[in-house]
Amino acid sequence: MVNSRSILRPLVGVATIAALSLMAFNAAIRTWMRAPRISAKDDPSAFGLPFKDVFLPTSNNKQLHGWHIPAASDRPAPTLIILHGWGGNSEMMLPLADPFYHSGYALLFVDARSHGASEDDSFSSLPRFAEDLESALDWLLQQPETDTSRIGLIGHSVGAAAALLVASRRKEIAAVVSLASFAHPERIMRRYLASKSVPFIPFGWYTLSYIQRVIGYSFEDIAPQNRIGDIDCPVLLAHGVDDTTVPVEDAQLLHAESRKESTRLLLVEGNHEDYEGLRTRADEVLSFVADAMRFKKNGETDYQSGAAIPSSKVLSSPL
Secondary structure (H helix, E strand, O other): OOHHHHHHHHHHHOOOHHHHHHHHHHHHHHOOOOOOOOOOOOOOOHHHOOOEEEEEHHHHHHHEEEEEEOOOOOOEEEEEEEEOOOOHHHHHHHHHHHHOOOOOOOOEEEOOOOOOOOOOEEEEEEHHHHHHHHHHHHHHOOOOOOEEEEEEEEEOOOHHHHHHHHHHHOOEEEEEEEEEEOOOOOHHHHHHHHHHHOOOHHHHHHHHHHHHHHHHHHHHHHHHHHHHHHOOOOOEEEEEEEOOOOOOOHHHHHHHOOOOOOOEEEEEOOOHHHHHHHHHHHHHHHHHHHHHHHHHHOOOHHHHHHOOOOOEEEEOOOO
């Protein structure tokens, strides 16, 4: 007679190995969801700009670090919140400071959780970047030097996707400048996994499913291409034509999905990190933001008319 224990023993062993392997794989995914932290070496004073360090409360009882650069005027000023991308920090976005500061804006550079000088958290994600951006917005709305009718968002990569997500649900936003946002998180993750030769079935599929469980959102619910149509304020989608991390087609898809005349597409020379072409088009970006702020200040919402914001014409720099 066959002993039932002798049959079950190898099955239990296989099940144990499978469970331990799955736990190890989940731990590896969690590690991937923790962005590398890079500390800043310079601050706005390196650009000759006044600033103060600020610490802002955000979700999970964490603290964000930021640099608040006040406007030169004593009056409440239009303000831009600027957020970096995955594994970045505020220092990487500082080249944007000078032209906007000298155009009369106050600026708030923010490090997302687990980035720069902000407090650590268990993982990073698009929804958490958006939570941190909203925390910065809530803080700004309480500052007497802020013109609360003129607050704009500038973000890079996942920070840009977060800016689009926040603008789709917060009507206080007057303008969004998106630098290299992806259109859908699943596509960018699938591209990354493919670049590492990870087979989608079963490993890639499981990875994407697990990440959605961890972050508490489906990719469909937070995908910029699905949320940009809910944004009321003008949006500028700036993208480098040589971007291999987030192909320019993502920006073109976002532009098409917006279906609003106040959304503009600005294609410039450069890749995902280098925006030399954007510097040569700085006047167009400044003009876009100024027009959007004027709309919001005057209490107008009919952006579809294109009266002050030029229609959604594609601007492309000569290559």
